[in-house]
Amino acid sequence: MSALERQTAGWKTAAAAVARHLLLDRHAEFWRGQLDGTFSTTEIRARVVRVIAETADIKTFVLAPNRRWTGHRAGQYTTVDVEIDGVRVRRCYSVSSAPGDALAITVKRVPGGRVSSWLHDHVRVGDVLVLGGAAGDFVLPSPAPAKLLLLSGGSGATPVMSILRDLAARDAVHDVVYVHHARTRADVPFGADLRALAARHPGLRLVLELDDAADSRGGFDEARLRQRVPDLAERATFLCGPPGLMARVEAMYAAAGLADRLTSERFVAAAPVPRVADGDGQIVTVRLGRSGTRFTASSATSLLEQIERAGGRPAHGCRMGICHSCVCRKQSGAVRNLITGAVSDAPDEDIQLCISVPQSDVELSL
Amino acid sequence: VTASRRTLTRAEADAFGRELDALRAEVVADLGQRDADHMRGVMRDVHRLEAAGRLLLHAGVDPLSFTIGTGCLALAKILENMEVGHNVMHGQYDWTKDPQLASHDYEWDHACPGSDWRHTHNYEHHTYTNIVGKDRDVGYGFLRVCEEQGWHPRHLAQPLVALSLAFNFQWGVATHHLHVDEFLAGRMSLAELRTRARPFVAKVRWQLLKDYAVFPALALWNAPRVAAGNWLANTARNLWTFAVIFCGHFPEGVAVFREEDTRDESRGEWYLRQLGGSANIEGGSRFHLMTGHLSHQIEHHLFPDLPASRYPEIAPRVRAICERYGQVYSTGSFGRQLRSVAGRLLRLSLPTRGASATTAAATHVRAAA
Numbered sequence: 001m002s003a004l005e006r007q008t009a010g011w012k013t014a015a016a017a018v019a020r021h022l023l024l025d026r027h028a029e030f031w032r033g034q035l036d037g038t039f040s041t042t043e044i045r046a047r048v049v050r051v052i053a054e055t056a057d058i059k060t061f062v063l064a065p066n067r068r069w070t071g072h073r074a075g076q077y078t079t080v081d082v083e084i085d086g087v088r089v090r091r092c093y094s095v096s097s098a099p100g101d102a103l104a105i106t107v108k109r110v111p112g113g114r115v116s117s118w119l120h121d122h123v124r125v126g127d128v129l130v131l132g133g134a135a136g137d138f139v140l141p142s143p144a145p146a147k148l149l150l151l152s153g154g155s156g157a158t159p160v161m162s163i164l165r166d167l168a169a170r171d172a173v174h175d176v177v178y179v180h181h182a183r184t185r186a187d188v189p190f191g192a193d194l195r196a197l198a199a200r201h202p203g204l205r206l207v208l209e210l211d212d213a214a215d216s217r218g219g220f221d222e223a224r225l226r227q228r229v230p231d232l233a234e235r236a237t238f239l240c241g242p243p244g245l246m247a248r249v250e251a252m253y254a255a256a257g258l259a260d261r262l263t264s265e266r267f268v269a270a271a272p273v274p275r276v277a278d279g280d281g282q283i284v285t286v287r288l289g290r291s292g293t294r295f296t297a298s299s300a301t302s303l304l305e306q307i308e309r310a311g312g313r314p315a316h317g318c319r320m321g322i323c324h325s326c327v328c329r330k331q332s333g334a335v336r337n338l339i340t341g342a343v344s345d346a347p348d349e350d351i352q353l354c355i356s357v358p359q360s361d362v363e364l365s366l
Numbered sequence: 367v368t369a370s371r372r373t374l375t376r377a378e379a380d381a382f383g384r385e386l387d388a389l390r391a392e393v394v395a396d397l398g399q400r401d402a403d404h405m406r407g408v409m410r411d412v413h414r415l416e417a418a419g420r421l422l423l424h425a426g427v428d429p430l431s432f433t434i435g436t437g438c439l440a441l442a443k444i445l446e447n448m449e450v451g452h453n454v455m456h457g458q459y460d461w462t463k464d465p466q467l468a469s470h471d472y473e474w475d476h477a478c479p480g481s482d483w484r485h486t487h488n489y490e491h492h493t494y495t496n497i498v499g500k501d502r503d504v505g506y507g508f509l510r511v512c513e514e515q516g517w518h519p520r521h522l523a524q525p526l527v528a529l530s531l532a533f534n535f536q537w538g539v540a541t542h543h544l545h546v547d548e549f550l551a552g553r554m555s556l557a558e559l560r561t562r563a564r565p566f567v568a569k570v571r572w573q574l575l576k577d578y579a580v581f582p583a584l585a586l587w588n589a590p591r592v593a594a595g596n597w598l599a600n601t602a603r604n605l606w607t608f609a610v611i612f613c614g615h616f617p618e619g620v621a622v623f624r625e626e627d628t629r630d631e632s633r634g635e636w637y638l639r640q641l642g643g644s645a646n647i648e649g650g651s652r653f654h655l656m657t658g659h660l661s662h663q664i665e666h667h668l669f670p671d672l673p674a675s676r677y678p679e680i681a682p683r684v685r686a687i688c689e690r691y692g693q694v695y696s697t698g699s700f701g702r703q704l705r706s707v708a709g710r711l712l713r714l715s716l717p718t719r720g721a722s723a724t725t726a727a728a729t730h731v732r733a734a735a
Contacts, residue, residue, distance in 0.1 A: 021572040022580060023475055030413045042465065066383030086402035088463035246723030320636070322670050324469050325489050339387075340394050350460060350468070 016041070037128045038066040044131040046103065048123055054189035057109040058155060059120055062102050065131060071099055072134030075159045075238070075265070079132030080105065084118050088130075090346065091115040092267070092358035094158035094240075095134065096190070098165035104272035106189065138240065138265035139163075144172055149229055151249060153220070153241030155182035159265055160240060161190050164197060164204070173201035177229050181209045181220060181245060220248045233258055240265040275334045275345070275359040278333035284358045288312060288366040289331055297358055303335065304353035307366070314353060314366055321355035328353055333362030371642065372692025376632060382691045383634025389683060390669050393518075393676050394461075401673045402462050408449050408655070414444035423595040424585040432595060439599035441656075444606055446475050448658025449674070456483055457671045477536045477573050479565040482543035492670050496615065496643030497623045504622060505613065506531070507547045510714045511620040517717040524715035535604040535611075540566055549587055577726060610647070614663035617706035619643045620696055628696070640667035641688060646681070646697035653700075654678055664695065 019025040029041055040047040046065035053059055072078065077094045097104040110116045123129070138159050140148075144167065152160045157180055167173045182188045188208065198204045207228050211218045226232065239249050239262060246264060253262045276282035282299035286306065293308040297303070304326055307314055317325030321339045327350050334345035335356040343359060344351055354365075374382060375384045415438045422435030451474030453459070458466035486502065494500035498514045505511045509528055531538050531637035544562050548554040562578045577596040621642040628639060647653075647661040654661050659674035665684055666677060689693040698706070 022576045023473065024576075027413060027416070030410075031417075033465060083399075083402070083462075083464070085398040085599075086400070086462055087398075317485065318493040320493070320633070322492055323484070323488040324460065324671060327457065327460065327470055340391065342394075349463070350470075 014044045026278060037304075038064070040066060044068045044127050044133065046131055047069065048125050048127045048129065049102070051123065051125060053107065054185050057120075057187075058106060058189045060096060060104050060106045060189075061119070061123065061129075062097075062104045063129065063131075065103055069103065069131065070133065072103075072162075073139045073160040074098055075138040075140065076134040076136040076162075077138075077159065078105065078134050080115070080119075081132075081366075082115055082118055082131035084114060087144070089115050090132075090348070094136075094155075094162065094265075096161045096165075098162060099170065101165065103130075103288070106155070106158040136265065140167075140238075141236075145289045146174060147231070147235045148176045148177065148238040149232055149235035150178040151237060151239045151241070152179075153189075153245040155189070155267075156188050156241035158238075158240075160238065161193070163238065164194075168201060168204075169198050173197075173203040175203050176201075177205045177207065177235070179207040179209060179225065179228065181211075181241065183211045185210060185212075186316065220245050221254050222248070225252075233261070235261065237262045238265075239263065240267075275343070281325075284333075285361045286310075286358060286362045287361070289363055290366055297362075299358055301357065302338065302354055302357060303351075303356050303362070303364070307353065307364075312366065316354055319354045321352055324352060326353040327351070329365035331363040331365055334359040335362060371694050373692075374530075374634075374638065374691060376635070378391075378691065379634035379638055380632055381634070382687065382693075383632070383637045385687050386637050386668055386684070387633075389680060389687070390672065392671070393672055393680060397439065397461060397673065401675065402459070402464065402467070404675050405450070405454070405459055405467060405673070408445060412442050412446045412450060415439070415445070419595075419599070420581065420592075423568070423592050424581075424588055426591075427588075432591060436595040436598045436602075439595060440602035442657060443475055443599055443603040445658075447603060447607065449655055450474070450658075451476065451480075452487075452658050452660070453674045455480055456488055458673045475573075477540035477566075477570050478543070479540075479569040481565055482540070486543045488670070492667065494628075495640055496621060496668060497625050497628055497639075499625055502542065503563050506542060509711065511710065512714070513718055514622055514624070515714075519715075521715050524711055528711050532605055532608040533601060535608040536600065540570065609700075610657045610660050612707045613647050613700065613703040614644060614660055614666075616710055617696065617698065617703045618710050619694070619706075620645050637668055638693070640664075641693055641695070643667065644696070645703060645705050646695075648697055649700060651678065663698075664697075 006320040016025065019028060025041065029039075031041040038047050043066055046063035046069065048061050049064050050062035051059055052062070072095050075094075077092045079090050081088050081090050083089075093105040093107050095103065096106040102129065107116050109120045109121050136159075141164060150160045150163065160178065160180075164173075164176070164178065178194070180188065185191075185208070188194075194206055198206050209221070209224070210216060217224075226250045231237070233256065237253070237258075239246060239250050243266075246266065250259075250262065250264065253259050275301050276284060284297055284299055285294060286297045286303065287294045288307070291312070293310060293312065295306070297306045304314065304316055304319065313327065315325055321337075329353045330344065330347075330349050334343055335351050336343050336359050337352070338355045338357060344356075345359075369454040375550075376508065419435045419438030419440075419442055422431040422438065422441050426432060426435060454467055454472045455474070457469035460469050460726050465471065469484070474483075491501055491503045496504060498504055498512065498626060503578060505515060507523060510517065511533070533609070543565060546559070549559045574630060577600065578593050585592040621639075623639055623643070628635075641664055644663040644667045647657065649657075649661055654677075655675075659677045660666060662674070662677035662681055665672075665681055666674060668684065669677075672678060685695045
């Protein structure tokens, strides 16, 4: 960063601070937002510029994010916030584009999934989505391994596609085998793109395992993988797919003593937090992230009371759920609201400590 | 003037509370897009009104654009303070998980810092509503609004004091958190007062700078006109909020409570106190919006964190429940409530004695306990 750039950045920060204190930042945000729906000084907002139906239940959304998007590494995911009936809901989706290309996320419609269904049914070109930053460790080391095996199933193809596209863009497809598992040929996303990549890069070998193939035994077949990729022990392996496939591949690698060759990406967001039974006296662990305190707690008493008993002094007021003084960020775990009975089990949600009882191990930002 | 309230047993009070809880749950289950859209729509109107007002003040030279500009700005400030700021900071929209509607982050166009307000209002006033000695909104420390506050010769000046509070209401609200009365009585050190006042001083500096330096300076030769318009808009907002808020708690017949009577209050009894300590103002939907739906003070005090635009919808059912339990649902036109408040302030500026309307009402919770 040059001295001039630093100075400009300094002025911008100072101007933003003044604007915030004069309450002008809200006006700036509003009026610039009126002109450009993706403008925001606080959030990553992205306009949908293209929607591609990859298969019957997988769609790719090509996005034009605002300048707050700082890019991703191939294989990472981002969170997507959508508003459904007035409530913001957040899910993680893998980026399927290569860094440097137009940003794209690919979403499989999960049966009964509110957000994926909403994205499939309601999002059109021109709509604006709110993104989190890129995150995740499912990325190739640098330099990229000489011999690579990419293994995926279902929508697990998404981060793998980003990795492949990235390798292709850097002309680094030297010796890559990509094995994808799907029910039928119609369920394979990115089919045309994959064939084009394979045609252009002789170092890429595609293997498709279809459940409806004549010789398929359905799902993952260890012997078959060894037969198709005889040198798999020499290959750095990247795995992403449904839990069944992942468990079997991981077991196979562990048994073969190859666990250190395997990098896995799990779509954890969909898994519900295991909750204790309703009723009194279940024991859970509460962790206060900022102070590092950890204590055992009961699922029958409010978090506020139990934190105080453990020596904490969180901000609070009415102790009956009306004043919202004790609102606090819950980083993980499930809690139940004693007044409404509503359960909050998604990560990073604000809860009222005085009327929330833990329903699982809980981590709070206190 | 006083309608009689039926004294409820604790079991009856609890049943009363359960009915209100059920009503609350019903509204919570129904919250959705229209509530989020409503709040964003009001926020949009505030931005547009403020822009229009400031444009007219800055660019115009004639008295007509001055009047309309000031009016738009006053409307914007009233809506922003009452329907947006007050309600958002109550946590009425926390369920949307929209960071722009988050209670703990919102900062309003008002001299009182949001953090101070959330403490004195959301917590102290809404939890200890109308408990003499605990709810510092009862007379704001210098007005005598009930017999329980002993008479002092200074109360003779009360009508004038109330009038000047009305004109400077945002400053009364903003300094409320500082406990200046404690300091004057020698119960708080200067150092502590200084610490308490830190957010207030910072906020006030920026607010004054905005309305009386930055915006006037931007208008160049029109600076005095802009400063005058800003002052008038702030003052109009002060008068309006004073009127609405005093009508919500201090018309004749609205009860105050003794601390010892409310010690082990149940949820149902808490509801009863909120009801007894509040009064509604009748009016149309635009009027309700302009008061931030504090014209439905009763519903607001029963359900302070439900989106306020829902109060008019549930009011008939709240009233029906109250009537079924023999409770007074105090309501009247704006004019009637204002006259009633003025009468009460005038009456109590003189020494009064004996069991009055307010003391009689104060005992109903205790008798029930």
